[in-house]
Amino acid sequence: MERFKLYIDGQFDDGAGAFESLDPATGAPWALMAEAREAEVDRAVLAADRAFRAPAWAGLTASARGKLLMRLADLVQAAAPLLAALETRDTGKIIRETSAQIAYVAEYYRYYAGMADKIEGAHLPIDKPDMEVWLRREPVGVVAAIVPWNSQLFLSAVKLGPALAAGCTIVLKASEDGPAPLLEFARVVHEAGFPPGVVNIITGFGPTCGAVLAAHPKVSHIAFTGGPETARHIVRASAENLSRTSLELGGKSPFIVFDDADLDSATNAQVSGIFAATGQSCVAGSRLLVQRGVKDEMLARLKAKAEAVRIAAPDLMTTEVGPLCTARQRDRIAGIIAASVAAGARLVTGGQLPAGPGFFFPPTILDCSDAPDAPCVRQELFGPVLSVLPFDTEDDALRLANDTAYGLASGVFTRSLTRAHRMIRGIRAGIVWVNTYRAVSPIAPFGGHGLSGHGREGGLAAALDYTTVKAVWLRTSDDPIPDPFVMR
Numbered sequence: 001m002e003r004f005k006l007y008i009d010g011q012f013d014d015g016a017g018a019f020e021s022l023d024p025a026t027g028a029p030w031a032l033m034a035e036a037r038e039a040e041v042d043r044a045v046l047a048a049d050r051a052f053r054a055p056a057w058a059g060l061t062a063s064a065r066g067k068l069l070m071r072l073a074d075l076v077q078a079a080a081p082l083l084a085a086l087e088t089r090d091t092g093k094i095i096r097e098t099s100a101q102i103a104y105v106a107e108y109y110r111y112y113a114g115m116a117d118k119i120e121g122a123h124l125p126i127d128k129p130d131m132e133v134w135l136r137r138e139p140v141g142v143v144a145a146i147v148p149w150n151s152q153l154f155l156s157a158v159k160l161g162p163a164l165a166a167g168c169t170i171v172l173k174a175s176e177d178g179p180a181p182l183l184e185f186a187r188v189v190h191e192a193g194f195p196p197g198v199v200n201i202i203t204g205f206g207p208t209c210g211a212v213l214a215a216h217p218k219v220s221h222i223a224f225t226g227g228p229e230t231a232r233h234i235v236r237a238s239a240e241n242l243s244r245t246s247l248e249l250g251g252k253s254p255f256i257v258f259d260d261a262d263l264d265s266a267t268n269a270q271v272s273g274i275f276a277a278t279g280q281s282c283v284a285g286s287r288l289l290v291q292r293g294v295k296d297e298m299l300a301r302l303k304a305k306a307e308a309v310r311i312a313a314p315d316l317m318t319t320e321v322g323p324l325c326t327a328r329q330r331d332r333i334a335g336i337i338a339a340s341v342a343a344g345a346r347l348v349t350g351g352q353l354p355a356g357p358g359f360f361f362p363p364t365i366l367d368c369s370d371a372p373d374a375p376c377v378r379q380e381l382f383g384p385v386l387s388v389l390p391f392d393t394e395d396d397a398l399r400l401a402n403d404t405a406y407g408l409a410s411g412v413f414t415r416s417l418t419r420a421h422r423m424i425r426g427i428r429a430g431i432v433w434v435n436t437y438r439a440v441s442p443i444a445p446f447g448g449h450g451l452s453g454h455g456r457e458g459g460l461a462a463a464l465d466y467t468t469v470k471a472v473w474l475r476t477s478d479d480p481i482p483d484p485f486v487m488r
Contacts, residue, residue, distance in 0.1 A: 004034060007199075021177075026357045041209055057195045065117075084103075087153065088315050091325045092359065093325075096317050108157040121135040121136045130476050137470075139167030142171065143170050144222045144243075147159070149179070158442075158457035162462040165463050165466075169197060173204070179203040225282070250452060253273075253283055255289065258412075258416070263298060266413040282408060299367065306365055307349055321362075327359050333361060336385075337351050340377075341366075343375065365385075372389055398423065407429050442459075
């Protein structure tokens with residue numbers, strides 16, 4: 001089997017041991033991943049801390065950091081076919097998506113390369129005539145970036161790009177599920193020429209790797225993408241050193257279709273929002289809220305498209321839905337569907353585990369008209385499962401849209417401009433897509449609130465999150481300092 005190593009302090013490392021990674025399309029092991037435990041985590045964080053203070057990184061100009069990021073962007077684009085193939089093999093995500101997504105990831109590094117020398121301070125018009133006061137923005141320190149297996153090159157870029165642009169150093173922890181593409185990405189980082197210790201890439205299990213990293217006293221900022229329960233552990237661990245946290249935790253996003261919508265566009269966008277990436281997306285439009293007058297037509301269209309989806313091996317360019325990443329996720333989804341049907345949801349299509357190897361699950365639609373509180377409506381399934389609820393009025397739509405503990409993404413389909421603006425104002429979510437869905441850009445911030453976390457990734461604000469503000473006071477008078485017992 002192929003073997004993948006950790007990357008610590010500019011060196012490739014065998015770790016404390018190794019564990020098998022499974023091919024989701026077959027369920028069989030295909031590679032060995034080096035495992036980081038407490039000793040490896042400590043070495044990685046200490047290497048990042050040394051690099052943060054060393055002249056090779058700390059002495060670089062902002063423009064020089066930008067050039068390193070630009071080189072990394074070029075190398076990511078060149079390595080995209082290999083990285084995409086590894087992500088498909090190790091996570092089951094279809095090759096047509098990994099190829100396009102990883103190529104676009106290069107644009108995130110280019111965006112932050114250009115931002116590196118534009119993170120500015122400010123001069124303050126202070127109220128003391130013998131003082132000059134200005135603010136410096138300085139890097140916060142060592143960043144622990146913890147990412148899940150899905151869209152991992154993208155979710156790493158939205159952390160590494162702004163953190164490196166700001167001058168921080170990184171310990172990136174890949175998920176123990178499907179870490180191959182990020183461990184291979186370490187070779188790209190190495191080739192880009194970052195000084196040793198600036199970027200360290202490890203993987204391992206939660207109690208012996210992730211928890212140790214989150215609680216490490218040298219970590220200043222934790223950037224985490226994953227589930228709320230793991231986030232709670234991370235926040236508790238961060239209390240020991242009072243490190244900052246930014247959390248992107250997924251959602252239960254409402255996809256709202258009014259009776260005046262273009263149903264062709266709405267149907268295609270809903271298919272993209274829930275069945276693309278096999279539904280394993282934090283912004284999955286998993287709750288379809290459809291106005292009652294077009295509900296039956298919308299359901300019929302979606303049922304036909306769901307049943308026509310091409311389910312096959314993820315490495316084929318013709319495949320539209322591949323396997324789920326893990327068997328435990330497949331089994332969890334099946335259990336939630338069964339509980340939802342028992343609660344009164346009606347199975348429109350899908351829902352049955354297919355025969356054969358691998359962790360496949362078919363596109364599934366549940367009509368929850370008579371079960372608005374079914375588990376499938378409330379819980380994030382992270383799979384190709386759509387829950388459908390009807391509404392009558394605009395107020396009903398807003399009530400249902402906001403009836404969730406999450407608040408990441410949302411979609412609105414209507415031809416009415418005034419209605420669109422009212423919905424934009426009323427929906428409690430960090431992202432509102434109108435007459436489109438599942439679009440991203442390095443220029444636009446990404447994030448939510450509630451159980452969807454806090455902080456933003458993408459845009460200028462993300463880079464500023466990795467800085468701290470230093471106020472500098474310079475006295476311009478040559479006169480003796482006045483009474484020392486009176487605060488100036």
